[in-house]
Amino acid sequence: MIKTAALACLLTVLAGCGGPGPTKRNGTDTATAGQPASTAPTAPATTDPTRIPGLGDRWQRRIPADSRQVLAVYGESRNSARSTVALYTKQGSTRESTWDRTRAWPAHNGRKGWTPDHREGDKRSPVGVFTLSDAGGVLPDPGARLPYTRSAAFAAPRWWAKSYWHDFDYVIAIDYNRVKGTPPNDQTRPGGYAKGGGIWLHMDHGSGTSACVSLSRPAMRYLLRTLDPDRHPVVVMGDRADLKS
Template identity: 30%
Template sequence: MKGVIGKNGFTTSKKEGDGKSPVGIYSFGTAFGSETKPGGLKLGYKKTTEYDYWIDDQTSQDYNKWKTYKGNPADKWKSFERMNHELYKYGTVIHYNTNPIVKGKGSAIFLHVWRGETKPTAGCVAMAEKNVLALLKWLDPAQEPHIIMGTEESLKSVK
C-alpha cells in the first residue's frame, strides 16, 4: 500500500511541530473516525464528535492526550487538533510519546486518511481511505501489531 509521512521526512529526535514522522516501532491504540464503526474491526473504536480534541499544547497537563470538551477549546488550550475532520474519517492512534509523555517530544501521531499520494502529513502516516479501512480491519489486538516507521538507515538506531 502506498502511504505518506511527515512533510520533513523521518527523525530520531522528534519535536512538536517539526513536520517530521518519528522513527521507531510503535503499537496501535484506539481506532477512531467520524463514521460509524466499520464492520469486522477488532480494535476498540471511538466515533468522533465536534467535542473531541487531541491536545498539542506543550504547557497543558493534557498534552498528547485525547480530550472531550464541550466549552470553547481555545479558552482551555493554546493548541489542539479537532478529531472530527475529513482526514480523520478513519484512523488509529500510533502509540508515540504516550508512556511516558514527554512535553515537546511530539504529539498526535496517527495512521489516517491522506489528502493524496503526493501530499505529506504534519508527522502522521496516511494512506488512501480504502487502504486505511483494510488495514484497520486486518489489525488484531490479540496479535499485538506494531508499525515500523523509518528508513532502513534510520532504523539501525532502533532497539
C-alpha cells in the same frame, strides 16, 4: 471561556496529525492520492522469510516476541514525505516462523521526512517501533478489531483546505507519547508536550503530513478490519536507510 478551551484542545490534537502546512507543495511531498495497492512500490526483498524485509538487526530485535502483525512504513528517504506501508503476518509459532507480506500501499509521512528525535511541530515523523492499540474517527466503526471511538471531535476544522477535511474519517493511534487504551484524541502525553503526540495512521490527502502516516480510504478500512489486538500489532517506521541499520 468553555468554548475557547474546547477549541484550543481540538487544535492541539489536530496539530500532531495531517493538518495543512504551507500551501506550496514541492516534489518531495506530493504523490497521487488513493493509488491502488497493486501499483504500490515493492517492499525491500529478503532471502530470509523469518525476518521482516528491510530491517536491520537492531530493529528486528525491537519487535515484541508476541507480535504477529507488523506494519512496516518504509520512508523513501530521510527528507522525503513519500513512503510505502506493508503489512506482515507471522505464520507458525516456532523459531522458524515466517513473515508473510499480506498487503502493501503507497503512503505519506511527515512533510519534512523522518527523525529519531521527534519534537512538537518539527513536521517529521518519529522513527521507531510502536504498538497499535486504539482507533477511531468521524465515520461509524467499519468493523474494527481494535477498540474504536466514533466522535465528531475528530473532524478537521472547516477553515482547513477542503482536501484535508476527511483526513480523520478513520484513524489508528500510533502509541508514541500517549496512554494506550484511550481514544486516539486523548491529550495525555506521558513524555511531555515538547516530545509531540497525536501521531496517527489516517486518511491521505495527497501530500505530506505534520508527523502522521497517511493512507488511502481502502487501506485504512482494511487495516481497521485486520489489525487484531490478540495478535499484538506494532508499526515499525522510518526511512529505508535508518531501518536497514
